[in-house]
Amino acid sequence: MNNEGKYKGRMKLTDGICIYCGRLADGNICDKCLSERNIERLKKEVLFKVEGRVKLNEFKKFILISIARHNLSVLEQHFNQRNLYPEISGRIWLNANSKSVVGSFEIHSGEIVDIVKADVVHQITYKSRSKHTVLKWKAIYKSEGIMSGVATTHALKNLYDAGIDINKLKIESVKLDLT
Numbered sequence: 265m266n267n268e269g270k271y272k273g274r275m276k277l278t279d280g281i282c283i284y285c286g287r288l289a290d291g292n293i294c295d296k297c298l299s300e301r302n303i304e305r306l307k308k309e310v311l312f313k314v315e316g317r318v319k320l321n322e323f324k325k326f327i328l329i330s331i332a333r334h335n336l337s338v339l340e341q342h343f344n345q346r347n348l349y350p351e352i353s354g355r356i357w358l359n360a361n362s363k364s365v366v367g368s369f370e371i372h373s374g375e376i377v378d379i380v381k382a383d384v385v386h387q388i389t390y391k392s393r394s395k396h397t398v399l400k401w402k403a404i405y406k407s408e409g410i411m412s413g414v415a416t417t418h419a420l421k422n423l424y425d426a427g428i429d430i431n432k433l434k435i436e437s438v439k440l441d442l443t
């Protein structure tokens with residue numbers, strides 16, 4: 265496709281905003297966020313914008329399932345206290361009144377999971393390895409919070425498995441222009 269054709273194709277779309285960073289973007293994803301992801305894999309994905317009330321322990325469970333579904337019981341032992349949370353550099357991190365790393369271990373993917381002791385969690389950001397799913401949990405009162413972001417069908421299943429009532433979430437499918 266020459267540049268002119270590409271340009272015309274893009275002009276047909278109404279200006280949207282990037283589902284990942286919120287900047288104005290044609291086709292609902294900006295060039296920067298697109299460059300950080302595998303376009304061929306993204307084309308095969310079904311994405312949803314999700315938002316709704318989720319409890320902190322439910323979101324923590326979702327992260328543990330997402331990290332290591334097949335080793336969940338082992339993983340849960342590492343985080344068996346309420347104030348222990350997983351962090352993975354560049355992928356999963358939390359904002360809290362205080363934070364300290366009390367241990368770490370390697371998972372199947374070769375990533376290092378830090379065991380973080382945290383007091384008063386304000387926010388947790390989760391990115392899947394593919395970066396297709398990006399979900400943020402923000403506290404509204406104590407352990408009650410709002411989760412929002414972009415999820416794949418796989419992530420929706422993990423949210424469900426974490427005990428989150430999917431029917432109570434606002435879920436809308438996203439169409440990306442990746443041609």
Ligand SMILES: [Zn+2]
Pocket residue numbers: 282283284285286287289293294295296297298
């Ligand atoms: Zn973006």
